Amino acid sequence: MSALLSVRDLSIGFGTGNSVVTGVNFDVKAGQTLALVGESGSGKTITCRAALRILPRTAQIRSGSITLTDSKGTCDLTTVSERELRKIRGNRVSMIFQEPMRSLSPLHKIGNQVSEVLWLHRGLSESEARKQVLTQFERVGFPDPQRAYDSYPFELSGGMRQRAMIAMAMVSKPELLIADEPTTALDVTTQAQVLGLIKELQRETGMALILVTHDLGVVANMAEQVVVMHKGRIMEAGAAAPILTAPAHAYTKQLFDAAPEIPDQDAVGIPMPNEDLILQMKGVSKTYTMRSSKGWQADKAIYACRGVDLNLARGKTLAIVGESGSGKTTAARIALGAELPDPGGEVLFRTAPDADPITVHSMTRAQRTAFQRKAQMVFQDPYSSLSPRMRIQDAMTEPLEIHRIGTTAEQRDKAAEMLQRVGLTEDMLKRYPHAFSGGQRQRLSVARAMMLDPQLIVCDEPTSALDVSVQEQILTLLENLQDSLNLSYLFISHDLAVVARIADEVAVMRRGLIVEQAPPETLFYNPRHPYTKALIAAQPEPDINRPIDLQLVSLGAGAPDSWDEAFRFSDTVIPSLVELEPGHKVRCHV
Amino acid sequence: MTDRPDNRFVDDAPFDPQASIQQLERADLDAPNWLLVWRKFRTHKLGLISGVFLFLCYVMLPFAGFIAPYGPNDRNGEHLYAPPQSVNWFYEGKFVGPHVYPIVAEADLETFQWKFVPDTDDPRPIRFFCEGSEYRLAGLVKVDTHLFCAPDGATLFLWGSDRLGRDIFSRILYGAQLSLTVGLIGISVSFFLGILFGSVAGYFGGRIDWTINRVIEILRSLPELPLWLALSAAVPSNWSPVAVFFIISIILGILDWPGLARSVRAKFLSLREEEYVRAAEMMGASSGRVIRKHLLPNFMSHLIASATLSIPAMILGETALSFLGLGLRAPAVSWGVMLNDAQNLASIEIYPWTAIPMLPIIVIVLAFNFLGDGLRDSLDPYQQ
Numbered sequence: 001m002s003a004l005l006s007v008r009d010l011s012i013g014f015g016t017g018n019s020v021v022t023g024v025n026f027d028v029k030a031g032q033t034l035a036l037v038g039e040s041g042s043g044k045t046i047t048c049r050a051a052l053r054i055l056p057r058t059a060q061i062r063s064g065s066i067t068l069t070d071s072k073g074t075c076d077l078t079t080v081s082e083r084e085l086r087k088i089r090g091n092r093v094s095m096i097f098q099e100p101m102r103s104l105s106p107l108h109k110i111g112n113q114v115s116e117v118l119w120l121h122r123g124l125s126e127s128e129a130r131k132q133v134l135t136q137f138e139r140v141g142f143p144d145p146q147r148a149y150d151s152y153p154f155e156l157s158g159g160m161r162q163r164a165m166i167a168m169a170m171v172s173k174p175e176l177l178i179a180d181e182p183t184t185a186l187d188v189t190t191q192a193q194v195l196g197l198i199k200e201l202q203r204e205t206g207m208a209l210i211l212v213t214h215d216l217g218v219v220a221n222m223a224e225q226v227v228v229m230h231k232g233r234i235m236e237a238g239a240a241a242p243i244l245t246a247p248a249h250a251y252t253k254q255l256f257d258a259a260p261e262i263p264d265q266d267a268v269g270i271p272m273p274n275e276d277l278i279l280q281m282k283g284v285s286k287t288y289t290m291r292s293s294k295g296w297q298a299d300k301a302i303y304a305c306r307g308v309d310l311n312l313a314r315g316k317t318l319a320i321v322g323e324s325g326s327g328k329t330t331a332a333r334i335a336l337g338a339e340l341p342d343p344g345g346e347v348l349f350r351t352a353p354d355a356d357p358i359t360v361h362s363m364t365r366a367q368r369t370a371f372q373r374k375a376q377m378v379f380q381d382p383y384s385s386l387s388p389r390m391r392i393q394d395a396m397t398e399p400l401e402i403h404r405i406g407t408t409a410e411q412r413d414k415a416a417e418m419l420q421r422v423g424l425t426e427d428m429l430k431r432y433p434h435a436f437s438g439g440q441r442q443r444l445s446v447a448r449a450m451m452l453d454p455q456l457i458v459c460d461e462p463t464s465a466l467d468v469s470v471q472e473q474i475l476t477l478l479e480n481l482q483d484s485l486n487l488s489y490l491f492i493s494h495d496l497a498v499v500a501r502i503a504d505e506v507a508v509m510r511r512g513l514i515v516e517q518a519p520p521e522t523l524f525y526n527p528r529h530p531y532t533k534a535l536i537a538a539q540p541e542p543d544i545n546r547p548i549d550l551q552l553v554s555l556g557a558g559a560p561d562s563w564d565e566a567f568r569f570s571d572t573v574i575p576s577l578v579e580l581e582p583g584h585k586v587r588c589h590v
Numbered sequence: 591m592t593d594r595p596d597n598r599f600v601d602d603a604p605f606d607p608q609a610s611i612q613q614l615e616r617a618d619l620d621a622p623n624w625l626l627v628w629r630k631f632r633t634h635k636l637g638l639i640s641g642v643f644l645f646l647c648y649v650m651l652p653f654a655g656f657i658a659p660y661g662p663n664d665r666n667g668e669h670l671y672a673p674p675q676s677v678n679w680f681y682e683g684k685f686v687g688p689h690v691y692p693i694v695a696e697a698d699l700e701t702f703q704w705k706f707v708p709d710t711d712d713p714r715p716i717r718f719f720c721e722g723s724e725y726r727l728a729g730l731v732k733v734d735t736h737l738f739c740a741p742d743g744a745t746l747f748l749w750g751s752d753r754l755g756r757d758i759f760s761r762i763l764y765g766a767q768l769s770l771t772v773g774l775i776g777i778s779v780s781f782f783l784g785i786l787f788g789s790v791a792g793y794f795g796g797r798i799d800w801t802i803n804r805v806i807e808i809l810r811s812l813p814e815l816p817l818w819l820a821l822s823a824a825v826p827s828n829w830s831p832v833a834v835f836f837i838i839s840i841i842l843g844i845l846d847w848p849g850l851a852r853s854v855r856a857k858f859l860s861l862r863e864e865e866y867v868r869a870a871e872m873m874g875a876s877s878g879r880v881i882r883k884h885l886l887p888n889f890m891s892h893l894i895a896s897a898t899l900s901i902p903a904m905i906l907g908e909t910a911l912s913f914l915g916l917g918l919r920a921p922a923v924s925w926g927v928m929l930n931d932a933q934n935l936a937s938i939e940i941y942p943w944t945a946i947p948m949l950p951i952i953v954i955v956l957a958f959n960f961l962g963d964g965l966r967d968s969l970d971p972y973q974q
Binding site: 025230233234235236237238239242243248249250251336338368369372376377379380381384385386387388389390395398399402403423424425431432434435436437439440443445448452473 | 598599600601603605611612614615616617619620621622623864865866868869870871872873874875879883884887888
């Protein structure tokens with residue numbers, strides 16, 4: 001039986017440069033799921049786009065063929081005319097993209113965008129298409145298909161937009177769906193639900209799926225065939241089970257070793273000590289008022305943070321985990337004094353065990369300067385945290401220049417020393433940031449944060465924009481620095497697995513409230529709150545025998561008023577944090 | 591890859607799991623921004639040619655007097671409205687060198703016009719590096735050597751002469767000095783004001799932003815031409831041409847800053863959210879330092895492209911003013927002043943060469959536009 005899609009010896013390059021994809025071979029059979037795994041720069045996205053020939057203008061398919069053999073005929077997608085290809089796109093082969101916000105037109109209603117597929121390929125009238133689209137919307141899980149038909153993309157959440165994209169891809173019943181990292185931009189719980197949906201639809205319609213991802217856990221949950229790519233070439237390819245249980249190629253092994261995992265051992269964690277606290281947040285809240293879109297309605301209050309109480313002991317790491325909109329970044333910014341908490345909240349910072357605390361929420365100028373030398377931040381996006389016009393040396397010595405420490409020569413020496421500490425070499429001082437990779441730039445950010453010899457470093461999702469193997473290197477670097485310099489970290493993340501190894505205590509936030517707080521071993525082994533359970537269950541494991549438990553995810557993923565009675569909270573009724581065991585706090589009604 | 595149930599494909603090329611973190615990933619991007627912009631700009635043929643052309647024009651400016659055969663105000667009473675003369679190389683089949691035929695004025699009794707007929711029996715060679723009327727080289731040194739001049743007893747009107755018998759070609763070269771520099775002075779004024787107000791509005795936001803925005807909108811809603819006319823009519827008429835020239839440039843610059851301020855403000859609003867700006871703020875940098883060291887350098891190339899696209903507006907503005915007689919006036923020479931003489935239909939119909947000054951204006955404005963477009967397209971060298 002010939003394959004549905006057959007890629008033979010595909011090579012793609014840009015302009016006159018070397019090929020970015022060389023000699024790629026794989027087959028997708030009808031009804032099968034193939035996962036294309038690779039890190040950034042591996043060529044997986046460009047291979048998929050070559051199937052539908054939606055490559056950037058400067059890209060050329062240098063050799064090879066992509067043959068599509070479905071119920072309507074056979075053709076070579078690399079050589080077929082543009083006109084024929086238009087009949088295939090969206091009709092026989094569809095694609096869903098990574099960023100749903102950017103893939104949907106902001107000016108048209110969702111219903112119209114999805115109906116457009118039927119107008120183009122089936123020649124249906126508007127009302128006929130509407131009926132089919134509403135059925136499809138119901139199928140992909142929109143709670144109110146009629147309302148969704150008439151809404152614009154910006155009115156929906158990320159998960160809903162991705163569902164709309166899936167509806168658009170599936171409405172013409174294609175035989176092959178190409179999903180280019182469809183869940184990377186979504187929260188973990190939403191990811192689990194969207195993946196579950198894709199799997200269900202695939203089972204129902206019997207279509208084939210090419211899933212591009214960098215996450216081995218997603219592969220384990222979805223794929224039957226796996227193709228591992230690195231720098232444009234295939235490293236390993238075959239059935240999923242053997243590769244996931246016993247990888248043969250060194251690169252696949254490296255990917256496995258680097259993938260962070262949630263530990264599952266029977267362990268009791270040691271709670272954070274209560275003495276010698278370097279940072280204390282008491283009753284911190286932050287409310288923003290949003291003007292209502294209709295002028296006569298009252299302003300809406302947005303509670304970014306509510307009643308956050310956190311203690312961070314010297315030399316330890318406190319992790320705040322939450323999805324987007326949980327208030328973790330706001331809490332971090334308040335901790336650093338970049339924003340003021342609502343009156344009544346207090347943030348206290350002690351430079352020495354017996355020193356008077358600096359009240360971060362109300363600092364004088366001199367106090368702020370002194371505080372900034374003690375507390376620094378590492379940012380999320382390595383690509384924009386260094387000014388592209390400044391050489392590395394200027395970027396490194398800037399903190400020293402601002403605080404007027406040392407002569408130029410001394411500043412330069414300190415910068416060189418810091419670079420070596422983070423694993424880079426001194427000759428990089430003269431270079432510009434754009435020459436470096438994401439991981440190297442994040443090291444430079446860490447080195448810059450260290451220049452003032454701070455005691456507290458707030459890491460705002462420092463590894464979320466990095467590849468898995470690089471992520472592991474940065475976390476190791478942070479751990480080493482903490483050990484050697486007795487630093488304290490406030491680590492913000494949306495990924496529980498990443499904090500499992502680095503945190504001494506984990507606080508899980510949802511809608512501005514801390515819902516559970518415990519040392520990581522306790523939290524992962526014995527989570528009590530449904531939201532924490534959902535987060536842990538939604539984390540995809542690279543273990544083929546442990547698929548995502550969607551039941552658990554759905555119990556905790558929804559709005560807080562849909563949870564179990566004991567844990568429910570709304571804007572007006574909020575239970576307090578109860579200490580169920582020493583060091584383990586859960587927000588629930590007792 | 592055919593389906594092999596148990597066998598899987600494993601790449602057998604050597605793989606180094608410890609690929610060095612010390613190596614640069616994109617060594618071609620390791621260069622200061624201007625170099626990267628230049629590399630990308632080089633691929634824009636039109637922009638490059640325009641840039642080179644404009645550069646040569648500006649380099650030529652101090653030597654305009656050397657290249658022009660006549661002075662800007664040298665009148666020739668016997669050759670009013672003389673047509674352009676051709677430079678001939680061959681006389682009676684033999685190569686003689688560049689020469690012109692003297693023009694003789696004849697009265698045409700049928701149309702009652704003076705006709706200028708070249709005397710083809712009398713070739714006069716053009717003199718090179720000859721003595722002519724005095725001028726100041728680069729405005730400083732008094733010299734009287736010209737690159738080429740008219741032969742004795744003959745005239746060398748390459749592009750004809752105007753109603754006072756002044757050589758149009760020479761006047762265009764002298765006019766370039768004023769017309770091309772008015773843009774530069776105006777741009778400096780406009781830059782300074784635009785960056786100042788735009789950066790303050792974009793960085794601080796809030797009330798300051800609101801106030802500056804309202805000022806910008808008010809200035810932009812004023813009609814341009816009447817405002818120019820009003821301001822230049824207010825210039826005292828007893829000022830020297832040079833002083834009038836400076837005032838005109840400054841007026842044009844002052845009325846142009848709102849456009850630049852708006853684009854500076856928009857760019858600042860987006861740059862302010864970049865993480866390196868937030869990092870600098872968290873390190874304790876003052877607002878001035880953040881604007882100077884982080885925001886402005888990242889915006890400079892946009893500014894230069896905007897400026898290059900604003901210069902044509904100023905050149906055209908000065909031309910319009912002088913054309914209407916309210917900008918520069920005789921004895922100052924600019925292309926607008928020259929076009930002033932071509933204001934009536936009769937002159938253009940009968941003496942079309944008086945409208946030649948339009949050509950250099952068109953060429954220069956086009957060149958600036960192409961250059962600005964090329965710069966703007968090369969401005970983001972980090973996207974590949």
